[in-house]
Amino acid sequence: AQRLTGLIAATYTPLGADGQLRLQQVPQMVEHLLGSGVSGLYVCGSTGEGMSLTSEERRKTAEAYVHATDGRVPVIIQVGHNSVAEARQLAAHAQEIGADAVSATCPSYFKIQTAELLVDCMREIAGGAPDLPFYYYHIPALTGSAIDILRFMTLGAQQIPNLFGLKYTDTKLHEFQQCLQLENQRFDVVWGCDEMLLGALASGSTGAIGSTYNIAAPLYLQIIEAFEAGDWVEARALQNQAIEMINAIGTFPFHSAMKAILGMLGYDFGTCRLPQRALSADETIRLRQLLEKVGFF
Numbered sequence: 271a272q273r274l275t276g277l278i279a280a281t282y283t284p285l286g287a288d289g290q291l292r293l294q295q296v297p298q299m300v301e302h303l304l305g306s307g308v309s310g311l312y313v314c315g316s317t318g319e320g321m322s323l324t325s326e327e328r329r330k331t332a333e334a335y336v337h338a339t340d341g342r343v344p345v346i347i348q349v350g351h352n353s354v355a356e357a358r359q360l361a362a363h364a365q366e367i368g369a370d371a372v373s374a375t376c377p378s379y380f381k382i383q384t385a386e387l388l389v390d391c392m393r394e395i396a397g398g399a400p401d402l403p404f405y406y407y408h409i410p411a412l413t414g415s416a417i418d419i420l421r422f423m424t425l426g427a428q429q430i431p432n433l434f435g436l437k438y439t440d441t442k443l444h445e446f447q448q449c450l451q452l453e454n455q456r457f458d459v460v461w462g463c464d465e466m467l468l469g470a471l472a473s474g475s476t477g478a479i480g481s482t483y484n485i486a487a488p489l490y491l492q493i494i495e496a497f498e499a500g501d502w503v504e505a506r507a508l509q510n511q512a513i514e515m516i517n518a519i520g521t522f523p524f525h526s527a528m529k530a531i532l533g534m535l536g537y538d539f540g541t542c543r544l545p546q547r548a549l550s551a552d553e554t555i556r557l558r559q560l561l562e563k564v565g566f567f
């Protein structure tokens with residue numbers, strides 16, 4: 271399997287006014303993303319409200335993105351679930367429909383305390399899609415499981431045949447850098463924190479998965495370009511623009527605000543499902559003003 275490179279958009283899941291899937295919006299979004307320079311899609315993650323969808327809805331959403339992408343860039347399906355058995359079935363489905371990779375968070379209702387136990391869970395899930403590369407999705411702020419990620423990857427290298435990489439969504443750059451170095455740089459370690467992309471590049475990142483690549487891929491591509499040209503002043507100025515944009519969005523419930531921005535850009539993806547709340551009409555106006563202030567609109 272090939273490593274992921276460049277910007278991978280963590281896709282949103284379109285919902286209608288009735289709160290149900292509205293997957294006819296997907297093809298247009300995929301064209302927008304590919305046109306803006308995105309080089310992969312990460313489906314049904316935190317951004318895509320994977321945990322708020324039924325398994326049937328997750329399967330349909332995965333199918334819609336895989337079909338619309340039609341092999342042009344890799345599509346990774348996130349299958350994490352509190353039920354390991356359910357996650358394994360979602361992984362099997364991802365392989366069946368021709369997805370390019372599978373990724374999973376750990377169960378989070380019962381907290382996982384040891385790397386050994388996490389290996390047991392992930393071996394079971396990754397085994398549902400034995401022919402696909404598997405990326406463990408490390409996001410301790412949301413799962414609440416504080417395992418030693420370096421130890422997990424080292425053990426996993428021996429015990430999970432298709433463990434291919436890691437989606438690293440934490441802010442510890444030194445740990446991220448060590449993950450990249452592990453086992454002779456064996457793993458594809460992908461960065462997950464858009465506001466720190468430049469720092470991750472400096473630490474050796476070659477790929478990043480994130481929510482704001484849906485709306486601002488060209489800005490982030492400029493950061494990568496400036497970094498590669500060694501133009502640190504420019505790279506920092508551009509990253510600062512991204513930080514200001516993210517801070518403006520983060521004034522509100524994040525993914526609901528992102529969906530509101532998609533609407534402003536002409537992609538009606540509805541609002542987030544509970545337990546995330548929608549923005550009020552007033553908040554939507556304020557969001558737009560804040561984004562105008564930082565030069566996004």
Ligand code: HMN
Pocket residue numbers: 280281312314315316317318439462463464465479480481482516524
């Ligand atoms: C996913 O699983 O959908 C994402 O890839 C998650 C991604 O890492 C985002 N993290 C969260 O939403 C918790 C980031 O893109 C994040 O939205 C961004 O860095 C702004 O804080």
